[in-house]
Amino acid sequence: MDIQLLKVFFTTAQEGSISKAANKLNFAQSNVTHKIQQLETDLQTQLFYRHNRGITLTPSGQILISYAEKILHVIQEARLAVGDSSVPAGPLHIGSLETTAAVRLPALLTKYHTEYPAVDFSLTTGPTEKHIHAVLHYEQNGAFVSGPVEHPDLVQENVIDEELVLVTSVSHPPVNSIHDVQMSTLLVFHNGCSYRAKLNQLLHEEGILPVKLMEFGSIETIIGCVGAGLGISLLPRSIITEPEKQGRISCHTIPNNHAKVTTVFIRRKDTLITPALSAFLSEMRAHFA
Incomplete structure (x- = not known):
């Protein structure tokens, strides 16, 4: 099986369009179409349905896509393994x-960058579900997410325990139970956020249905809106330690069974431990010891 044909197939499947794949690969559309036809001839099966809205994977294409992803990743790993020296260098993609990222990682990342300047480090932030998907699909070398994470293809290391608290404006009356805020608007991150899931679980167990829910993409926006009285x-x-000291918001404890969340670092079991990743794991373990 020609690796170049497999790469064209995988890119086309990811993009969902021959024109978009051609643009990404810097090929002519006719070239992409021809290479897909070559692969279909080689495998003696149709890989895409062609229709007015574009293309869709056939059952055979759906089977091949997972193999293609693994094969292309293994080839990339082989190149890295052959070219690796003992000095950490090259790309390292971490999620968080x-x-x-805002509270626990700045000192760690600063030290790592200072000691290993040849590493092309990138950090992507987002919810737990997004990072699990990215690590599973070889898009990230590892990620800091809310645990526990149970998946046969992943390994996890406990990093730190966080205490979750209910956050309100300073003018909000004392909160003695979750029922005291049941009429409040909930300010949350997008779907896939573990804190949002914890809040939903707490409300569900108390038989409370949220009156209104508003989604935000950043911590600063949520804290600012809570402080302004928009919701909780x-x-x-x-x-929220610093905003609370500044008198911008108030925090309230919640039942112990909901208050604890463990941050873990996940990576694929089959991922190549490059010198860059090995150095990062060592620095991480020392930092959070």
Whole structure:
């Protein structure tokens, strides 16, 4: 099987369009079409349905896509393994919860960058579900997410325990139970956020249906809107310590069975431990010891 044909197939499947794949690969559309036809001839099966709205994977294409992803990743790993020296260098893609990145990682990343300047490090923030998907699909070398994460293809290491607290404006009356805020608007991150899931679980167990829910993409926006009285939120105490000291917001404890969330670092079991990743794991373990 020609690797170039497999790459064209995988890119086309990812983009969902021959024209978009051609643009990404810097090929002519006719070239992409021809290479897909070559692969279909080689495998003696149709890989895409062609229709007015574009293309869709056939059952055979759906089977091949997972193999293609693994094959292309293994080839990339082989190149890295052959070319690796003992000095950490090259790309390292790490994901993180936004709260963890803001509070727990700056010192670690600064030290790592200082000691290993040849590493092309990138950090992507977002919710847990997004990072699990990215690590599973070889888009990230590892990620800091809310645990526990149970998946046969992943390994996880406990990093730190966070205490979750209910956050309100300073003018909000005392909160003695979750029922005291049941009429409040909930300010949350997008779907896939573990803190949002915890809040939903707490409300569900108390038989409370949210009156209104508003989604935001950043911690600063949520804290600012909570402080202004727009609504309430559930966040790690570590992230709201400074705003609370400044008198911008108030925090309230919640039942112990909902208050703890463990941040873990995940990576694929079959991922190549490059010198860059090995150095990062060592620095991470020392930092959070």
